Amino acid sequence: MIRVLLADESARIIENVTRRLSQEGDLVVCAVAQDGDTALQEALRTRPDVAVVDAGLPGMDGIQTTEMLVQYLPGTGVILLSLDVENEAFRRAMLAGAREFLQKPFGGDELVSAIRRVHAFLLRKATPTATSATGATAATPSSEGRLFTVVGAKGGVGKSVIAVNCAVALARSHRVALVDGSLQFGDIGVLLDVSPERTISDLAANNAVADRDVIAEVMIDGPGGVRVLAAPSSPELADYVTTQHLRALIDELRHTYDCIVVDTAPHLSEISLDLVEMADKVVLVTDLSATAVKNARLLQTVMGVLKVDSSRFMLVINHREAAGELARAYAEELLKTAATVEIPYDPGVVATSIGRGVPFALAQPQSSVAMAVTALAEILAPSVGVHRPAEPAPPGPEPAPRRRRRLLTR
Ligand SMILES: Nc1ncnc2c1ncn2[C@@H]1O[C@H](COP(=O)(O)OP(=O)(O)OP(=O)(O)O)[C@@H](O)[C@H]1O
Ligand SMILES: [Mg+2]
Incomplete structure (x- = not known):
């Protein structure tokens, strides 16, 4: 029909x-x-x-x-x-x-x-791989692992920084997969300074999105025990990856991981919408600029259409700017939602973390930004049982600036 x-x-x-x-x-x-x-x-x-x-x-x-x-x-x-x-x-x-x-x-x-x-x-x-990969087109997860999709209605609001550090915080007590769903210009590789040989587009092109062994080979070890599936190494390779691929992949990852954190692109694509639809929790990140808040409102409308109700949705306010922001209360009123977590402005810690390719949740767990993302992680998936406490990095000389592999190879 x-x-x-x-x-x-x-x-x-x-x-x-x-x-x-x-x-x-x-x-x-x-x-x-x-x-x-x-x-x-x-x-x-x-x-x-x-x-x-x-x-x-x-x-x-x-x-x-x-x-x-x-x-x-x-x-x-x-x-x-x-x-x-x-x-x-x-x-x-x-x-x-x-x-x-x-x-x-x-x-x-x-x-x-x-x-x-x-x-x-x-x-x-429609690619043949897309149709044959769909053992998992149903939205219902077939296993326990939970999907946290990090979205923003505007570029640069802090999605990737938050996704990466939240994944590291979650990994203190959970098995965590971090997937770069910003397929064309994903930044996770740069934020972690990793340059994997194979990525999500290889899984898609080889019809291996639901093959546990191949996925395990393609994912790489990230910081703090997080396993990472990077974005394609070049923007045009993103076209290999369809929504069906991602659905099959996420469904498979749910078998192996307790938490799957997915970062998304700044624009709303069919892929992002699908990741929102599948998510157990949608983390909407906004800064307090008037344009970001206005766009966040529009995104909320789209989420309403996708039936993402308040139980599956949380608002994170990220203070990405030092000045010129709307008041938090005013933004919450416009968005008709109270923020679950507020991430403070900390250019020093954030810039150092990005510059070194080491998440601040690992390198500076006592910093205010790290504490805030840890609080977010705790709300997403409370740490029960085994807990690896956040240890501050051992005192010592400042590490020499590392050569940025990912930045150079991308
Ligand atoms: N809490 C913060 N304090 C200070 N600076 C921040 C903070 N959060 C983010 N930033 C700055 O904002 C920049 C953008 O962050 P990030 O790359 O995570 O945004 P994004 O939403 O993923 O962007 P894109 O839409 O391009 O993917 C970072 O490079 C960092 O310099
Ligand atoms: Mg990003």
């Missing part, structure tokens, strides 16, 4: 097209929308195979809606409809990422053929 979303301002057109499509045994209208924002929300909710979008939608117009759909749901093919007969309209549609362009008015048969063509194209595009 090909699932279709219809987005047109006119209720009459939606009704007519729905009636026409219902005559085809293999087509079903799974959602309708009369403006761009609703179209996007409905698409995120229902994940249609094909979206038929009118260019003249009110609010976010059809071109913008197409751009958003292509970015967030690359598995959905978009057909753009327009009254405009100019070549320019066609060019804009294609630039926005639409797969087909239909000029209004069009015949029912014409639309049906276009939907089938777009769907067939998407099926051809």
